[in-house]
Amino acid sequence: MPYNAPISQIAHTLSRIARLDELAATGAFPNFDADLVAPILDEANKLARDVLAPLNPIGHKTGAKLTDAGVVAAPGLSDAYRQFVEGAWMSLAFPEAFGGQGLPKPLALAVFEMIHGANMAFGLCPLLSFGAIEALLAHGSPELQQTYLPKLISGEWTGAMNLTEPQAGSDVGALTTKAVPNGDGSYAITGQKIFITWGDHDMTPNIIQLVLARLPDAPPGSKGISLFVAPKFFVNADGSLGERNTFKCIGLEHKMGIHASPTCVMEYTNAKGWLVGEANKGLAAMFTMMNSARLNVGLEGVAVGEAALQAGIAYAQERKQGSVPGEKGSVAIIRHPDVQRMLATMAANVQAARAICYACGAAADLAEHHPDEATRKAAKAREDLLTPLAKAWSTDRAIDVTNSGVQIHGGMGFMGETAAAQFYLDARITPIYEGTNGIQSIDLVGRKLSMDGGAAMRALLDDVRTTARDARDTNQPQLVAIADHLETAAGALESATVWMIATMGSARDVALSGATNYLRLAGDVVGGCLLTRAALSEIGAAGQDADKSVALAAYFAEDTLARAPAAVASITRASQALQDLGAQLWA
Amino acid sequence: MPYNAPISQIAHTLSRIARLDELAATGAFPNFDADLVAPILDEANKLARDVLAPLNPIGHKTGAKLTDAGVVAAPGLSDAYRQFVEGAWMSLAFPEAFGGQGLPKPLALAVFEMIHGANMAFGLCPLLSFGAIEALLAHGSPELQQTYLPKLISGEWTGAMNLTEPQAGSDVGALTTKAVPNGDGSYAITGQKIFITWGDHDMTPNIIQLVLARLPDAPPGSKGISLFVAPKFFVNADGSLGERNTFKCIGLEHKMGIHASPTCVMEYTNAKGWLVGEANKGLAAMFTMMNSARLNVGLEGVAVGEAALQAGIAYAQERKQGSVPGEKGSVAIIRHPDVQRMLATMAANVQAARAICYACGAAADLAEHHPDEATRKAAKAREDLLTPLAKAWSTDRAIDVTNSGVQIHGGMGFMGETAAAQFYLDARITPIYEGTNGIQSIDLVGRKLSMDGGAAMRALLDDVRTTARDARDTNQPQLVAIADHLETAAGALESATVWMIATMGSARDVALSGATNYLRLAGDVVGGCLLTRAALSEIGAAGQDADKSVALAAYFAEDTLARAPAAVASITRASQALQDLGAQLWA
16 A cells, blocks of 8 residues: 555645745745645655655564664665655755755645655654754854754754663653763763664764763753764764764664664763753753654654555455445445544544644744744744644544554454554654653643743634634534534633643642643644634635535534533543542552 | 452452352352352462463564464463463353353453453463354254363363454455365365464364354355364364364464464365354354453453553552652652553543443343343343443453553553553454454444344443432432433433434434444443442442542543533534545545
8 A cells, every 4th residue: 555645635734724825925935936835745745655655564574773883774765865865855944054945844844744654764864853953053053053954954964862861761851971071172972872763874974963961060950961962973174074983873672663763772982072052951952852853743643644544545445345235245344334434533633633733833934934023922832832732632643543544454454564553553652752742731731821821822712713703604504513613612622721720820730630631622622723724715615625624624523522521521520530549549 | 560460359340240149149150159259369360470471471572483283382371271271260151061160250251351461362262262162052062062062161172263264354244165065964164264363273182163164055145154163183982082184274464462372374175074053054153152252352451451550550650750849859650640640541441341341241141040031131131232342342442541551651662572562562453353343333233222122221221320329329429429420421322322223224324433432432331330330339338449449430430421421422413524524535
């Protein structure tokens, strides 16, 4: 079952949700031209569909290998990466100052959705480079930027993020890797990092590590970590590569999925690195990397969900089992209502997640580039609010969606080498890495709800209600029905928000035990709102895109938004009941 | 993390939900003595905890192997099976006439919950033997029964169920395996069967295949299939083993999980078998096997969920990450409210599923043994209604529960050899085999709701309302709050039932597309009702068991029952919206 990007769906989301026209109107993207979108998506699909997708099952079966010479990528990936670099796919949304193409971020999201959908293990390599690039762009000295950014942005080198240690996962402040000044402006880094995605490989001549470590005089905890950059091969003044640095991959993890993405144990032995940003301010720099990565992991959820949907539809159209009344012989299982329900739910959730992620990317661009300061500020608040939703809601849905994909395949879905099984297994990491989804929900109800006195969530609720009003004003029965659900759901989210903000102040543990269900509700409402926006944008238009937009919004409203009022109890009252049960279960 | 059976929870469920006293009062279990329960559970736990659990990760890593001599079980399993037979665990609930112990079925469920919890791949072997035994008990001639049942019931031989063929999965009527009369009362069976669990192995000297095949003059479809018994080695008149039959395992599937359970491709080449029951009535005989297997697969869901819960609690108590306000240093992650929420939800759902499965087993015993005919009939209807819930609701929850188990483990949960990962991977088959959960929901809304004019569901709703009333009458605030939820949820289930029965008559496809959500709702309500029953049975009692029962019911009510009203829309209205979306997605 080859992956084939849902180009019209993606293009529609770019224009209706990410509003590329609005981004272009900021004047910040002189290279952007609306006519570029179609050819870019078409070309990216060729890479995804024709090059990367066929390598996906091979990588699943073979995996990356650790040899004496380092990590060897799964068969075909080095050549695919070369084509990825030649196509200039890495540089789309990065600044021209360092060789980027200066295009809007959502366009890059669209392209990387395709790459992840075709081969998530491969896509992780540029995903980690993104984080490294963002960190250097935001915090690197001009010299470090000049040394590393052009080749990271071109894709000639890749980057990796070295955060986790055995005792320091979610709690990155517990890390113990040391960085000792060498006296020449560089530092000697010593320690062991685990779970380092694409920490080593043979696809590019150099790999640039971003490493969190602790200076000798650093305060304890997260206020004492600093960020360093350490290349695998040192870079001479003329840009050529010099000696090998003293870190290496000493082990690969055996994982449930993303087998072709090497998950490295990295050992640093007086490896030479340079400080990125200020000493002891590594946490802030890390969040720069993490924020980029969080949206991109959410996008992985969209992508692997889309791949599962495509595989599910294809299998359901081909596999014959059972009959329908009034017809002789067995029929394709797509004729069975329960299979249709699974596929429809998958499609609605994938599209809602796509809309959330693209909207988040558009907000990031507006926050950076809009000429009006108030708009920039509002967009930044929207980006901050949407980031945990993009990451956690999209990846939780990816678990559901790929789970249904397995179920549609019946016994075949349980076979380890079926594509549906690979999607399920690959997807399972997405709620975990780059901040577990539990951490996302704490970020949402802790930091994001309290920003600016709760203004960001109030603005979002206003948008939801405006969308509902617009839907009602169409007087079209389907849209009016959606408006009913959207209004009720907005009310539910509002009352949950009021409870959450109050309870965070009065009984933090009770509030936090409702955080995940709160995030789920918020994602449901935002997803439903964006699907409705997309449907509204088609009012007056005819054709399949218009009908499909309305049908997706209507189904999501009936299947998901309708549950919003009941979700409030699971946030508020269940969190109270939890305290009693906890006392029994692990007292 | 060793598995250790939750003995007090299991014993409590046996006495309060399965009502062993009520079963004993039927007079059908003269061997049963309430004092036996504790030692039986203790001894079974020794097998589960000390013998089977340590072999579970080994089997996951090594798997079963196919050699020229046939399938070789994973290391240690043959010896474990010997201990299983020596402990007489197989024969607990089978008739004394064939060497069984004649004990109540729920007691056997309790023991097999432990076995599956410790090692699901191992537990599948006796699970399949159960099906073979049930088929022979219900449909075999006295001669076949005498030949095969004593050694199947003792466990000296195992049984397997040969149903599926590549083109005949859920649609078993499409099978093409042939059985031609040999003229001596036996038949020559030829064909290929796939997905045959424990179809071959080296743990016992003989394996008894139950095989669905088609006679030469059989009508097409499901009305033309017959059931045969075919031993691996023929049985001489004196009971000794004779020549090898002409079937064999020609391949093993590579699966996502249950690696130690060999999933065989079986090739039959004029293999000699004997008809079980009447010609062309194989479907009815198959359902005898399937019904036994469905409840037992539901039990697997309970068991693997319990194992995931135990591993989750243990890891959360040991793993230190993050801090809590007012305390120095990092704390065990069980202190974090979101981790507590996951564990509480896991515990409440595992216990609800356990209650549903044990209640189903108790109903089966009453249906068979109660002296009063009306009671037998009502119990049979209850068993029929609960079977699809036991199978589908318990296994869907097992996916959720083991998914949370992975999440609690963070990055470690994604490593293939972590116990949490194994539970997640093993659990994934349970919604698929022995009738996919989609098939269960069709069975529920098609056959089970319409039995006897809907009397079974009405009786169930009456029970739920009686339970709610009893809870209200206690005047205890927690139980009154539960009563509120239970009454509202009963109303929701009733209105969904009315819609479902009406719509099955008027628009079958619309109804069927709501079937899975309907089953979910029914399972939520029954689970909530049984947890409340358990809590009520402790009224007046003091101590942890009583407090825990109430806390579980209260949390389940707030977290799950509270959502029941909103679920109705997802069944009724979403099924309508689905038709529109389907037309867009796969027109």
